[in-house]
Every structure is written in structure tokens, then in C-alpha cells.
Amino acid sequence: MAAIIEVRDLGKTYEVGSEKIYALKDISFDVERGEFLAIMGQSGSGKSTLMNLLGCLDTPTEGKYFINGKEVSSLSEDELAHIRNKDIGFIFQVFHLLPRSTALHNVELPLVYSGVKKAARLEIARGALKAVELSDRLAHRPNELSGGQRQRVAIARALVNKPSLILADEPTGNLDSKTGEEIVAIFQELHRRGNTIIMVTHNQELANLSERVFYLKDGRIIKEEKTGRGK
Numbered sequence: 001m002a003a004i005i006e007v008r009d010l011g012k013t014y015e016v017g018s019e020k021i022y023a024l025k026d027i028s029f030d031v032e033r034g035e036f037l038a039i040m041g042q043s044g045s046g047k048s049t050l051m052n053l054l055g056c057l058d059t060p061t062e063g064k065y066f067i068n069g070k071e072v073s074s075l076s077e078d079e080l081a082h083i084r085n086k087d088i089g090f091i092f093q094v095f096h097l098l099p100r101s102t103a104l105h106n107v108e109l110p111l112v113y114s115g116v117k118k119a120a121r122l123e124i125a126r127g128a129l130k131a132v133e134l135s136d137r138l139a140h141r142p143n144e145l146s147g148g149q150r151q152r153v154a155i156a157r158a159l160v161n162k163p164s165l166i167l168a169d170e171p172t173g174n175l176d177s178k179t180g181e182e183i184v185a186i187f188q189e190l191h192r193r194g195n196t197i198i199m200v201t202h203n204q205e206l207a208n209l210s211e212r213v214f215y216l217k218d219g220r221i222i223k224e225e226k227t228g229r230g231k
Helices: 047-054 077-086 103-113 118-131 147-159 177-192
Strands: 005-016 019-031 036-040 062-067 088-092 165-169 196-200 212-217 220-226
Touching: 005 047, 019 047, 019 062, 019 220, 036 047, 047 062, 047 165, 047 196, 077 088, 088 147, 103 118, 103 147, 118 147, 147 177, 177 196
Parallel strands: 036 196, 036 212, 088 165, 165 196
Antiparallel strands: 005 019, 005 062, 212 220
16 A cells, blocks of 8 residues: 655755755655654754644655655645645644633534534534543533643544544643553554554653654654554
């Protein structure tokens, strides 16, 4: 089966005055459907830049990036927006929930943008919240939820459109160790169900739950390890 992601000689350069800053250089790899990949590296290694490129939130200055066989640089803004909404589920360290909206409304938002009718999207959103064990928190706003519960809402929102790819940026970074373990268990279950996951983390234990780990330094992949784990 074709890879869901193909990255070829990807690079990202920023110009600061007359100086060129290489955030990424000569990045190449594939990600198969259903694979769980972790990306590690110190601050400034290029992890966030790479995630932004994979999530179609930024464009490379060099190389090519294909998602589901489509070359990202050839797509229009509308096509990119469609990919971000339908093909990619984003999970961030800081949750990015609407503070005045209920858990249910936060989760249904991607379906609103997809044009799903109200009755159908509410049913789907309730199902997504049930899957992360939050059926009793549908009407709660973010400030009425714990950090772990807010991250569960964010995970439900990321899954609601059944994306091809889940991108997770330090998903346990703002959580205590016990709550972080609960979120990790959810990711393990998502992987067992066949979801494709790419996760940025500074936590080696969390990275070791993936099938492969990339180590970034100075914008390059300096090492790749297979953990021996599968579904």
C-alpha cells in the first residue's frame, strides 16, 4: 500500500536580514498507513517546523511533500484548508479549545466547517466524546474541565472527521504524570485501531511507544531507531 506521507529533500529556510537560517535541511522519509512515528530533538532542532510543514500550516522552501499522493506545494489555499480539516487531526500541548464553548461544540466544529448537518454532527461529536470517556462532560466548558479532560476533548475533536493522519505536538507536555499516562493509553488504542500517528515529544518513554523514532538536530535527521513495537 502506498505511503500516506512521502517527504523528499525537504528544507525550510528563513531570511533574517542578510542571513539565511536553515530550520530544516535535506529531510526525506515515508510514513506508512497505520504507522506510529515519534520525532525527538532539543529545542531549536526543527521539530515544530517539521510538524508545521506536515500539517500544511507552512510551506517548504526546498523539496517536496506528498500527503495521500498529493504534492502539497501544487495545491491552492482552499485545497490546503480542505486537507487540514479532513485529512489531518491536530492535537496540541495547549489544547486550543474555544473557552466559551462546551466540549460538545468544540468537538463538532470541524464538522461544521465540513458542512455536516446539525443532527448528524451532534451525533458524531457525542460518539467521539464517548470514545474518550467524556460522555458525562458534553455541556462543560474548558474551565470546568481538568487538564486531562481538556486534552481528551482535543483528541475527540481531532478524530471527529476520521482523518488520515493524526499530528500530536507534545500531547502530554502540560499534564501531570498520571494524567499523561491516561492520554498515552488513548494514543496506544488509536494506534491499535489503525490510525496513523506522528508525535513530537521530548519524553523518551513516550517515544518508545511508537514503532519508529526520528532524532532531529540542527534541522536534520541524525538518527532513526525502530522500537520493535507494533499494533
